[in-house]
Amino acid sequence: MLGKVLADLGKIGDVEASAVATRDGLLMNADMHNMGDPEMFVAMSATMLGAAETATTELNKGIPNRVIVESDNGKLICMGSGPKALLVVMTAPEAGLGLVLVEMVKATEKIGKLI
Amino acid sequence: MIATGIPKLDDYLHGGVPIGETLVYYAHPGVEGAVFGMQSLFHALSTGISGVYVASSTEPRRIREQLGEFGWDVDAYGDRFAIIDAFSGLIGADSHERYVVADPGDVRSLTQCIHNAMEDLREPGVLVFESLSTIMDLCGESETLDAIEEWNQYAMLYDHVMIYNFTAWPYSDDTLLSIKENICDSTVSVGGIVGDVIFGQYFGVLKANWTDVVRKYILFKVLKPGGVRAYIPKILVTGPFDAGKSTFVHALSTRAVSVDRFGTTIALDHGHVDHKGFAADIFGTPGQERFDPIIKLLSGEAMGVFLVLDSTRSEDFARGKQMLEITRSFGLPVVIVANKQDCDGALTPENIRDKLDMPENILIMPAVATTGEGVFEAFETLIDMVTGV
Numbered sequence: 001m002l003g004k005v006l007a008d009l010g011k012i013g014d015v016e017a018s019a020v021a022t023r024d025g026l027l028m029n030a031d032m033h034n035m036g037d038p039e040m041f042v043a044m045s046a047t048m049l050g051a052a053e054t055a056t057t058e059l060n061k062g063i064p065n066r067v068i069v070e071s072d073n074g075k076l077i078c079m080g081s082g083p084k085a086l087l088v089v090m091t092a093p094e095a096g097l098g099l100v101l102v103e104m105v106k107a108t109e110k111i112g113k114l115i
Numbered sequence: 116m117i118a119t120g121i122p123k124l125d126d127y128l129h130g131g132v133p134i135g136e137t138l139v140y141y142a143h144p145g146v147e148g149a150v151f152g153m154q155s156l157f158h159a160l161s162t163g164i165s166g167v168y169v170a171s172s173t174e175p176r177r178i179r180e181q182l183g184e185f186g187w188d189v190d191a192y193g194d195r196f197a198i199i200d201a202f203s204g205l206i207g208a209d210s211h212e213r214y215v216v217a218d219p220g221d222v223r224s225l226t227q228c229i230h231n232a233m234e235d236l237r238e239p240g241v242l243v244f245e246s247l248s249t250i251m252d253l254c255g256e257s258e259t260l261d262a263i264e265e266w267n268q269y270a271m272l273y274d275h276v277m278i279y280n281f282t283a284w285p286y287s288d289d290t291l292l293s294i295k296e297n298i299c300d301s302t303v304s305v306g307g308i309v310g311d312v313i314f315g316q317y318f319g320v321l322k323a324n325w326t327d328v329v330r331k332y333i334l335f336k337v338l339k340p341g342g343v344r345a346y347i348p349k350i351l352v353t354g355p356f357d358a359g360k361s362t363f364v365h366a367l368s369t370r371a372v373s374v375d376r377f378g379t380t381i382a383l384d385h386g387h388v389d390h391k392g393f394a395a396d397i398f399g400t401p402g403q404e405r406f407d408p409i410i411k412l413l414s415g416e417a418m419g420v421f422l423v424l425d426s427t428r429s430e431d432f433a434r435g436k437q438m439l440e441i442t443r444s445f446g447l448p449v450v451i452v453a454n455k456q457d458c459d460g461a462l463t464p465e466n467i468r469d470k471l472d473m474p475e476n477i478l479i480m481p482a483v484a485t486t487g488e489g490v491f492e493a494f495e496t497l498i499d500m501v502t503g504v
Contacts, residue, residue: 022415022416023412023415024349024412024413024414024415024416025349025383025398025413026348026349026416037370037387039385039387039396040372040385043383043385043396043398043413044372044374044382044383044385046412046413047374047382047383047409047412047413048382050408050409050412050413051382051408051409051412054408054409054412
């Protein structure tokens with residue numbers, strides 16, 4: 001079921017890899033196309049999201065909606081998906097964030113219902 | 116006894132399957148069940164036992180390829196390995212195997228081949244069935260059940276061991292129950308976890324006539340090459356600042372990464388361990404107090420914990436104990452690693468126990484993470500505690 005949600009995300013242009021994990025960094029499902037080690041990828045993403053949430057709540061700014069990392073070779077977007085899970089997506093550098101973000105929000109809602 | 120070669124399973128079965136007895140891997144649809152039989156076959160061959168594989172749903176050539184993908188070169192064992200080809204007859208292909216079933220749709224034709232193979236096979240040998248389910252689909256449920264009883268009797272008479280792979284497709288309830296509980300001397304269930312937070316596969320013994328059943332399920336992963344590995348998705352490595360946690364993770368792991376700046380871990384260490392049939396993912400936490408929120412975040416769902424201590428710094432022991440609290444490790448299997456035993460002034464594990472005021476049942480093991488000394492001993496100890504026998 002999760003695989004279907006990720007496969008749908010993969011159909012959006014410029015989405016290169018995606019994964020669902022628990023908030024504490026355990027892999028649940030990944031669509032990585034052999035890009036790397038999914039276990040390690042989600043462990044690091046979970047740490048990033050968790051660290052970002054701690055940093056902003058420390059200053060009473062609430063929980064961030066997402067973490068976006070931009071590099072010359074790609075963009076990485078990580079967002080919570082219900083209280084237990086998170087979704088992370090890696091795109092090509094020229095990807096338009098608008099569509100990807102809209103689809104990711106839809107996906108996180110579906111994932112939240114599945115878990 | 117013929118060992119199954121599946122990690123931990125032989126411990127649960129008290130060494131394996133006794134000569135003349137039978138085992139069925141009862142797999143739920145959708146999990147990787149077929150590899151269990153293949154691994155048992157190869158393990159038998161590699162320990163000097165003869166083995167026959169009953170191919171019923173795949174071409175023999177393709178079976179050799181599949182075994183090769185796991186790194187199991189069965190043809191190296193020459194005469195000790197044979198295939199009963201119950202597939203080629205179905206598609207009208209030629210077969211060069213030692214035993215060829217003329218009409219795979221007729222179970223008597225298969226029984227004849229099995230009988231011949233058992234006579235030829237030097238005892239004790241092992242017969243592994245690729246898929247009982249496909250035989251059942253071709254020959255009929257009740258016919259196959261009757262035949263299994265006959266084969267099992269042959270196994271007893273000829274001092275061989277039978278190992279069946281079976282996938283629990285929606286057959287009649289009687290058939291499923293019969294395979295699960297009656298027809299074989301032992302049943303190992305292979306299933307998948309769905310709907311829970313961890314998505315994974317597990318196996319466990321449902322029945323074994325020769326020993327008490329250990330009611331314990333083991334998560335597993337299938338590696339290529341390698342085969343079935345008992346899998347522990349999360350082992351936590353925690354401890355005070357500069358105790359050697361990252362060094363410990365790297366000493367254990369076949370590959371690992373660390374997020375560190377200025378020599379200290381700021382996010383986490385992550386490593387894969389592949390050791391003696393066990394695969395585990397290791398999460399190392401930072402040690403400094405300002406990172407405590409991250410430690411809390413990462414420590415959920417751990418199945419076991421290493422607390423790494425610098426044996427020369429007794430002033431940090433209280434912090435170590437506090438970290439067990441932060442990670443909510445009480446109740447989980449914990450091994451305390453008394454690291455830096457090679458340094459001057461290192462306390463012995465017993466001294467550390469006194470200073471920590473730890474009860475006798477918590478193990479404290481000496482180690483030198485920089486040289487790898489004691490690291491795998493600690494790992495094996497924790498694995499034993501996690502998987503329990």
